[in-house]
Amino acid sequence: MTVRLRIAPSPTGDPHVGTAYIALFNLAFARRHGGRFVLRIEDTDRARSTPESERMISESLRWLGLLWDEGPDVGGPNGPYRQSERGALYRKYADELLEKGAAYRCFCSAERLDQVRKAQEAAKHQPRYDGKCRILPRAEAEARVAAGEPHVVRLRVPEDGFTSFADLIRGEVRIENRTVDDQVLLKSDGMPTYHLANVVDDRLMGITHVVRAEEWISSTPKHLLLYRAFGWETPQFGHMPLLRNSDRTKISKRKNPTSLKWYEAQGYLPEALVNFLALQGFSVPEGIEIFPFSRVVETFEFSRINTTGPVFDLQKLEWLNGEYIRKLGAEDLAQRLLPFARPGTSLETVRSILPLVQGRLKRLGEFQELTDFFFADRVEYEAGLLVPKKLEPARAVEGLRTFVQAYAAMAAPVATEIDREGRAIAERLGWKVGDLFMMLRVAVTGKTATPPLCETMVALGKDKVAARLDEAVRKLDGLARTAPSPAGQPQ
RNA sequence: GCCCCGAUCGUCUAGUCUGGUCUAGGACACAGGCUUUUCAAGUCUGCGACACGGGUUCAAAUCCCGUUCGGGGCGCCA
Numbered sequence: 001m002t003v004r005l006r007i008a009p010s011p012t013g014d015p016h017v018g019t020a021y022i023a024l025f026n027l028a029f030a031r032r033h034g035g036r037f038v039l040r041i042e043d044t045d046r047a048r049s050t051p052e053s054e055r056m057i058s059e060s061l062r063w064l065g066l067l068w069d070e071g072p073d074v075g076g077p078n079g080p081y082r083q084s085e086r087g088a089l090y091r092k093y094a095d096e097l098l099e100k101g102a103a104y105r106c107f108c109s110a111e112r113l114d115q116v117r118k119a120q121e122a123a124k125h126q127p128r129y130d131g132k133c134r135i136l137p138r139a140e141a142e143a144r145v146a147a148g149e150p151h152v153v154r155l156r157v158p159e160d161g162f163t164s165f166a167d168l169i170r171g172e173v174r175i176e177n178r179t180v181d182d183q184v185l186l187k188s189d190g191m192p193t194y195h196l197a198n199v200v201d202d203r204l205m206g207i208t209h210v211v212r213a214e215e216w217i218s219s220t221p222k223h224l225l226l227y228r229a230f231g232w233e234t235p236q237f238g239h240m241p242l243l244r245n246s247d248r249t250k251i252s253k254r255k256n257p258t259s260l261k262w263y264e265a266q267g268y269l270p271e272a273l274v275n276f277l278a279l280q281g282f283s284v285p286e287g288i289e290i291f292p293f294s295r296v297v298e299t300f301e302f303s304r305i306n307t308t309g310p311v312f313d314l315q316k317l318e319w320l321n322g323e324y325i326r327k328l329g330a331e332d333l334a335q336r337l338l339p340f341a342r343p344g345t346s347l348e349t350v351r352s353i354l355p356l357v358q359g360r361l362k363r364l365g366e367f368q369e370l371t372d373f374f375f376a377d378r379v380e381y382e383a384g385l386l387v388p389k390k391l392e393p394a395r396a397v398e399g400l401r402t403f404v405q406a407y408a409a410m411a412a413p414v415a416t417e418i419d420r421e422g423r424a425i426a427e428r429l430g431w432k433v434g435d436l437f438m439m440l441r442v443a444v445t446g447k448t449a450t451p452p453l454c455e456t457m458v459a460l461g462k463d464k465v466a467a468r469l470d471e472a473v474r475k476l477d478g479l480a481r482t483a484p485s486p487a488g489q490p491q
Numbered sequence: 492g493c494c495c496c497g498a499u500c501g502u503c504u505a506g507u508c509u510g511g512u513c514u515a516g517g518a519c520a521c522a523g524g525c526u527u528u529u530c531a532a533g534u535c536u537g538c539g540a541c542a543c544g545g546g547u548u549c550a551a552a553u554c555c556c557g558u559u560c561g562g563g564g565c566g567c568c569a
Binding site: 322 | 492493494495496497498501502503504505508516517518519520527528529530531532561562563564565566567568569
């Protein structure tokens with residue numbers, strides 16, 4: 001029998017990094033065993049589900065390369081893959097449960113339930129349905145339904161005994177039935193809740209392994225009870241650890257970026273993000289940290305999944321991303337960088353300055369601020385930055401003029417030539433080479449941290465460099481006039 | 492409050508199943524050195540953990556129990 005796994009996101013907002021995390025391992029297991037991977041949209045919450053959210057989820061999973069064999073957009077033999085399009089189905093199965101006595105109709109109002117819950121909470125008891133409608137005679141219930149009274153359908157959970165299952169990741173889990181609530185299966189709007197829809201669809205879609213987040217452990221008995229009530233064989237369950245904020249609470253957008261769109265916009269590479277996510281709770285036997293998704297597929301075992309919830313460490317992601325960027329081919333990088341360059345920038349331009357920044361980029365999104373001086377007409381900076389430490393502005397401008405002259409004399413300056421001249425001048429003036437180069441760096445780029453200066457000057461072109469050097473001379477002159485001494489103090 | 496899950500450096504982890512090779516290995520981060528025109532990158536070094544207590548055993552990070560701590564769940568959300 002071939003394995004079938006699924007990812008079942010709810011389209012209620014931005015595509016979540018946790019969705020990708022869970023999808024990744026479902027996909028890996030499916031591929032490892034030559035099985036199928038299904039995308040199912042759980043849009044039974046009419047108030048919160050949006051087509052826009054569904055679109056973004058598909059987009060983001062595709063962006064990451066976590067592709068599904070069956071789903072709402074690609075079709076498949078078990079559709080429809082959107083729960084909102086399967087409504088009649090769930091009602092049929094709810095009827096079956098009612099028929100079998102495994103579920104019952106509940107007419108309690110939201111207000112009453114609210115009151116009950118508040119009272120329980122005040123008494124420090126576990127909030128749960130008090131069972132008022134559980135004992136309603138079938139005939140009375142049917143009469144009230146016929147009269148059009150709004151109601152829900154609830155699962156009739158046994159009052160004693162326990163439900164247990166062998167978790168693929170954690171081993172035996174056993175929960176007392178008395179702690180399980182009579183869960184609503186069908187809402188008063190006729191839509192199923194997650195619990196019903198999930199079980200019915202997993203069954204109908206032939207899902208063999210349910211790999212989902214840890215937060216579902218306590219609802220698993222409800223699902224097991226449903227399978228049992230229907231007389232269905234149960235799939236295997238595996239509960240992944242939860243991604244965490246740095247305070248170890250469940251990852252949330254208040255404390256950590258969670259939208260996959262954010263990671264894309266920041267310029268994280270999809271393959272790096274996937275690699276990073278795989279590192280959260282999983283490791284390959286070789287112990288290396290940089291590996292492609294194919295390596296996850298080849299080595300995936302549930303026993304290699306850690307049970308502790310990993311703290312999502314952006315710093316490490318950043319490092320990994322930088323590693324991936326450095327390994328990218330120049331043409332590939334140029335293509336990926338283009339959308340991050342300022343509008344109107346040509347691919348040729350990106351290509352030409354790429355070698356200067358490739359090793360300095362941790363995110364594609366850093367490209368602009370790293371290279372803004374290439375595109376600006378003029379650069380802005382404090383004149384004081386031009387003055388080497390322990391040097392007076394008047395002396396500084398002297399050195400700068402010397403270089404300007406030498407530079408002007410170069411017909412078509414190349415990096416080695418600029419470097420040679422710079423060093424020679426520094427020596428003649430008795431300056432540290434670094435002091436002169438830093439002054440030039442500020443003059444040419446407006447920054448104190450840049451790609452290698454000589455190469456940068458070549459890439460910038462002689463005209464631009466000359467103009468910026470002249471501007472720097474003017475700034476230094478001004479400084480020398482207003483602050484003859486003590487020197488080198490930026491105002 | 493009740494139920495469940497978990498516990499190795501600050502963080503991600505290897506080792507745990509199948510006890511000895513672990514004076515616990517790697518990576519990120521951090522600190523320092525080297526390299527160097529700056530910043531990165533690279534390289535070397537340093538810092539740094541088996542939560543605690545019992546038990547089993549010749550031997551425990553590893554098995555068992557308890558405690559503590561952390562997390563999750565307890566919706567007509569998923």
